[in-house]
Amino acid sequence: MFRGLSAFPLTPTDxxxxxxxxYATLVARLAAAGVDSIGAxxxxxxxxxxxxxxxxxxxxIAIEAADGVPVMAGIGALRTSHVLALAEDAQKAGASAVLLAPMTYQPLTEDEVFGLYEDVTRELSVPLCVYDNPGTTHVHFTDELHGRIARLPNVGSIxxxxxxxxxxxAKARVDALRALVPESVTIGVSGDWMAAVGLNAGCDAWYSVIGGTFPQTALALTRAAQSGAAGRATELSDELEPLWVLFRRHGSLRVMSAAASQLGLTGEPNLPRPLRGLDxxxxQEVVAVLHALGLTA
Incomplete structure (x- = not known):
């Protein structure tokens, strides 16, 4: 299931x-659009x-609303025991996979990061995606650490x-990582403005923020890259540069929060405190960009 477009929706929260x-409406829209998986x-x-x-x-809610589309559930938490409990809940609910970021308050050593994945994968009955997101977790994976983790049981993607x-x-980067992981483990790109470059460089999946609110837009780019139309995928990404500018300026979560509200998909507020929406x-920057890109329908 770790191929193509994995769309990550907001969880509207106050x-x-x-x-x-x-939330069910957001997930159902993704399933109806034909995304390959949903990252809850x-x-x-x-x-x-x-x-x-x-x-x-x-x-x-996500699994019911997904109507058969595979759902990957995030299980990250500070303590291993809490991660294991969340993994159990996700598996009981019927998740097709789990997504694990090494959350931390105290800095983790490489052995501690490896130990987390070792402990969790040992207990799983569904595949796991390793969530390498240093911008939020402040954990920096080396390729060698990825290689160690990728050889654990039930690891399906990075x-x-x-x-x-x-x-x-970009191709050299993907090839270098691929050389260290088993063939069964896919590589997925995130950071939406880098998706086209990553897919064209050989990434198997796009773990997409924009896909969670604008699935058709993300699917068009993904399918172009999958079909070998690298130039078209790049063009589609370049057309979205005004949105990528906002992502880099304000953070993709807050931009998608504003977009979902503007489209009437969620109420306000839709982010949990202490997070706040855009001023x-x-x-108005977001609204103007959505109108310019034809993303308001």
């Missing part, structure tokens, strides 16, 4: 909890701000944070 109806409770889904009970409910802008350098000036 001080009263998750908006179950809005990734960073875009705000997993770190939710209780175990809320996360278990969110996984159940979600890398991005690739170099230069196509040749009015930045929100």
């Amino acid at each position: 001080d009263q909890g998750i908006d179950d109806t809005a 409770l990734g960073s875009t889904g705000g997993y770190a701000y939710l209780t175990r009970e809320q996360r278990a409910d969110a996984v159940k 979600k890398i944070p991005g690739v170099p802008d230069d196509p040749a350098a 009015e000036s930045a929100r």
